[in-house]
Amino acid sequence: MRFVIDTGSGMSVVSEETARRMNIRAVARGGLARAVGGGGKFEIVYGFLSQLDIGDVEVDNVPVYIRHFFDDGNPTDGYIGIAALTKFVATVDYGARTFSLARQRSSNQQPAAPGPNVIEIPLRTTASGFLSSDVQIEGLTKPLNFIIDTGATVSVVSKALVARSDLERFAHGTRMRVYGARTFSLARQRSSNQQPAAPGPNVIEIPLRTTASGFLSSDVQIEGLTKPLNFIIDTGATVSVVSKALVARSDLERFAHGTRMRVYGAAGIEDDVKLLMLPRFTLGTLVREHLPAAVLDLDPVNETAGFDQSGIVGGNFLRFYRVTIDFQRALMRLEPLGANAPPADTSNGTGTVPSEP
Known part of the structure; x- marks a missing residue:
């Protein structure tokens, strides 16, 4: 299958035609994503790949957008976005027309078993990089997706949830000022004690x-x-x-x-x-x-x-150029x-x- 390696997309994308051919079904839809071209937005249709093989590399559990592709002159089955590549060092060699993935170096030590009072909670990563998990609010029957935000001093519920679930009945009467983020910072991921190979003399x-x-x-x-x-x-x-x-x-x-x-x-x-x-x-x-x-x-x-x-x-x-992206070292x-x-x-x-x- 023909996929484009696309560092301009957070999510991976599969064409509608390929989804039909491979029996990839829509698992959810709703909302609009912002993008270049046309009206600047498109309807979100989510699909899910249990496994994506890129050469000898296997990437499991890949969420995708299912989209109509407009460029009939360059038939493409899909785009592989950043979210599917972040565990690797990715190299695009335009000269050799090759793409390679190397796993990030990590310590051989296994993580310590959690203590008896430690609770492990599964997380999901949104298309824009947030960590999300299920929560329950008393009085509501279904679990809700909430972002896990260690940088927020107060928990938040969306206006849309309040409106559709009649949460106004829990109003406290107090008002507050909230400072939202206009900037952000990045911290490097921890890596092993091994230093990455020094770049060649012509590498920038x-x-x-x-x-x-x-x-x-x-x-x-x-x-x-x-x-x-x-x-x-x-x-x-x-x-x-x-x-x-x-x-x-x-x-x-x-x-x-x-x-x-x-x-x-x-x-x-x-x-x-x-x-x-x-x-x-x-x-x-x-x-x-x-x-x-x-x-x-x-x-x-x-x-x-x-x-x-x-x-x-x-x-x-x-x-x-031969382009290598080291996600861990930014x-x-x-x-x-x-x-x-x-x-x-x-x-x-x-x-x-x-x-x-």
């Missing part, structure tokens, strides 16, 4: 941040702009992207190429998309000159990102391919930007 290591919605983001520089910008790293996008908001506030129209293109996004097809030719684009210490970039509305993505994303680093930049390694870089694949005036939370 670039720090990554994870947005609230699960995207991988890093700093880039565009010639003519003084401040660094947050761009999503998206191996599933064939073309790089700058947001309409960035173009408007930074007068990037002066780099307009005159060419228009069609973009296939997770939320639909967008025609007549402007194309810029960025004179100089820098990621880490790596520079590409005359980089084409589509101009798209990233507001739907930024609604849940947690910090503003001004664009997407896509395949027309990444294809010049690092991306880029090794130049030189003459082995594959040719550009967007000459037909179309691009794919499947980014979604």
Whole structure:
């Protein structure tokens, strides 16, 4: 089966046609996900894969979105998102056209058995990276999904739950002020005492941040702009992207190429998309000159990102490198391919930007 490795998607995705062929049934539906293209949103239909084999690697219990795919010219069965890859060090070699997974190094010690007073509670991870578990509230018959949040000083129930379950009868009469999160911090996962192998002499290591919605983001520089910008790293996008908001506030129209293109996004097809030719684009210490970039509305993505994303680093930049993503260390390694870089694949005036939370 043909799947795209997509670091621009938190969730894995299976096409409706593939789901029918493989008898993958919808297990739930409801709500809207935000994405690039079309109207910026699409209906959520959940499926579940008990097992996903990627080469010799087996990934168990993979939740997926079941979606209609709009790009008939490039038949694809699905996209493998970040959530399915976080236990591995993932390498995309654009030159050799290979993808490899190595398990994160861990200690050989087994976790200690819990003490007699310790309660173990199963957790689920949401598409946007939250930890969730079942709770019960007296007076309600069904269990509820609640986020486990060690950073919150007070527990919370949603307004929707209060409305549909008549929880107003438990109102206390007191009002309070709540400070919501506008920023977040990351702590590195614990690893074994073994140090990771030193990168080769030509390998550039670039720090990554994870947005609230699960995207991988890093700093880039565009010639003519003084401040660094947050761009999503998206191996599933064939073309790089700058947001309409960035173009408007930074007068990037002066780099307009005159060419228009069609973009296939997770939320639909967008025609007549402007194309810029960025004179100089820098990621880490790596520079590409005359980089084409589509101009798209990233507001739907930024609604849940947690910090503003001004664009997407896509395949027309990444294809010049062997890309290794170390999720545990929050690092991306880029090794130049030189003459082995594959040719550009967007000459037909179309691009794919499947980014979604």
